[in-house]
Amino acid sequence: MKEHELRALIDNVKDGKLTRRSFVNRMLALGLTAPMASQMLDFCGVARADTKFNYKPTKRGGGGALRLLWWQAPTLLNPHFATGTKDQDASRIFYEPLAGWDSDGNLVAALAAEIPSRENGGLAADGKSVTWKLKQGVKWHDGKPFTADDVVFNWEFSSDPETATVTSGSYKDVKVEKVDDFTVRILFDKPTPFWADAFVGTAGMIIPKHLFVDYKGAKSREAPTNLKPVGTGAFKFVDFKPGDMVRAEAFADYHIPNQPYFDTLEMKGGGDAVSAARAVLQTGEYDYAWNMQVEDAILKRLETGGKGEVHVVPGGNIEFIQLNSTDPWTEVDGERSSIKTKHPAFSDPAVRQAMMLLVDRKSVEDHIYGRTGVATANFLNNPERFNSKNTKYEFSVAKANELLDKAGWKKGADGIREKGGVKLKFVYQTSINAPRQKNQAIVKQAAQQAGIDLELKSVVASVFFSSDVANPDTYPKFYADIQMYTTTMSQPDPDRFMNQYCSWEVATKDNKWQGRNSSRFRNGEYDKLYKEAQGELDPVKRAALFIRMNDIVVGPENGTIIPVVYRPRAHSRSKTLRADVSGWDNDTWALARWYREA
């Protein structure tokens, strides 16, 4: 569909000839959907539909206890210091952002009175500012009123480099000013197509100024409220044992009438994904378990227990394989995998293409992930409008062999190919997780048939995903030839997600391996496209730019990325629990609306 056809359709929606929903459906059919489509409509000034969740209870409370099981336990409850989703999810029980993302990628107001749009004057025409109107009458759990000062304070708190927050990426490049007690304005220094980052979703939770004002800067980690949160959410704090248990109870003054339904809430942490699934699906000890990183066959068997069901919501997470562009076995200036080196084998496109042919994605989907992982050729899969249709994947040992033969990689006496003294022997690392080890085994077997020897390595997840500068086994260090993990997309917009291939984001010793580009992918065209997309206000053109970027990173000429399966977010929940879960926000983003039905 061409750009002008799209615009005609959008005009139809404006005139009321086409409903919003049918527009979204048509975009879906075209492979460009939900969140993107609705953002297109927003941009063109079409009023957004209210997202409705069918909430039946007619009074607050009376629902008894809600028992959640997070198999990674939260360790602190300040959203600005939350490392990983576990801490974010636990913080979200108590704190709320101005708005969250629903499962279709639409914004839903929480502490905002309305979602900014062109009509209500919230979005500036030049794309350089957003004005948020705040909900009035909202109270913190200690009874103090919530005002614009709190919002502005969160920006000051998070953007202060001394505070060292993990959310600073969303705040450091913007300016926030208070317009009146219930209005704030975010100013960008250049036109910004994706404006819903600061104060929205996972990075947007608002903490109270009156309790944190003394703990801004270097003292931030000492705030007692880091462990005893006082928020605006539907549940207020009772008790927290880091690494084990969070307890909360319904907040009597919550700003939405009749919510929450549950009187108390407990979030138990620890264990592993399979036992968590069992506790919900088979024994029914818990109502909800997060992040079902379990082979589908096991989930299906547990579901026959009849106590619960597995639900899958679309999101942007992807399990993918990175081929190192740099040499992990040569140390330069105190670091391996330095960008001053080149990988001896992967610098040959034929070897990279052969590796792409040797990953049997269909089998990985069919025999490991099932409902929880869909084979894909793309790195960027969702929202649909960003999903490239130009790519395809194939599994063929014969073709890989042919390619390598042609490129001059000859099999040696041990059956391993080599050329010019370089052997195709690679170390393939990932975290310890049963589906990943099976995936490794499948790739290894195929590679063996093509004369490539893979040494498998698995690292405990808490080490692999840690940011410990001293540890050589973390994924940002990438001291291996090949590595595999899932990268999460926390917003229905690829702006943050796709910066992990920009050359300035490369993880190096200089930035203490904090750069997001762990694969060390570097490509001038990619960098240019990314910069262009950052300033492109037209969502249709912007989508095209992101699709082009995706095609470069997974493409045969320059690509070093092998997407394996796109992973929708899966969770287990009790059959009686009605939960509103979104793939674009924390699992706990709408806890206030959860209820039970017999």
Next chain:
Amino acid sequence: MAGSTLASPSAEAAAPAQQRAPTFSPTREAWRRFRRHKLAVISAFILGLMVLAILIGPLIWRIPINQIDFAATLQGPSWKHPFGTDDLGQDLLARMLYGGRISLAVGLAAMFVAIFVGTIIGAIAGMSRGWVGSALMWLTDLFLSLPQLPLLLLVIYLFRDTLKGTFGPEGGTFILIVIVIGGLRWMPVARLVRAQFLSLREKEFVEAARALGASKVRQVVRHILPNALGPVIVAGTIDVAAAIIAESTLSFLGLGFPPDIPTWGRLLFDAKDNLDFAPHWALFPGAAIFLTVLTINFIGDGLRDALDPRRVL
């Protein structure tokens, strides 16, 4: 002195009877005693069978350990796959035979390291009368009080890459694990050996040897050590079991062998999620570890009986 008093007439009368009993070499005597421990003999037979299976099994059962077959996942035992298959359709018998080599080799090698180090340190401490003995025992106490797991992690992080570079991923890991497990389990052996030495070195036969001019080394090797070996062997057999289990722990933490090397501990770990619907997957490696540990303990028990000179059988 008791030795100078005349023996009683009754004792003298008994002496000829003892002389009439057939005399055996110490080895033969030990074997005779060992044979009387029924469980030990049966255990030795079973363990021998397992070792034999592991050594020649892969030559007969020729299915590759990593042959993936999605058409045959999680199958129970059948003629085609006597031990069934795992969730990738890999043949469990082939994997167990291969993994058994590693598990048993790790167990036995770690035991030898532990016994070797423990005996040397215990012997030196037991023989020396000055500060050396106390210093060595302090060292032993120090090692006993070390937290093992963090230390293991540290050692592995420090030396893994060097060893892997020199001996390859499997060989390097093997050496590392054997040294680390053996190196952290010698302390009980050292204490046992020292205690034995302290009492044995004062015995008359050692005094006699010393009086005849035997060097310290000769006293230890010819006279004291053979008499001290009984408890050491028992401690050693327990170490085999501990080493097999420790290797599983390390593999579980991702610090042992690469994940595609099916040691028994690894097989058990992989099987745990499927325990309720594919019990065969866990039962076979579990039974193998169980049998190995049990038989080795019985054999150790039998050996102690056989080698203890003070025990009358």
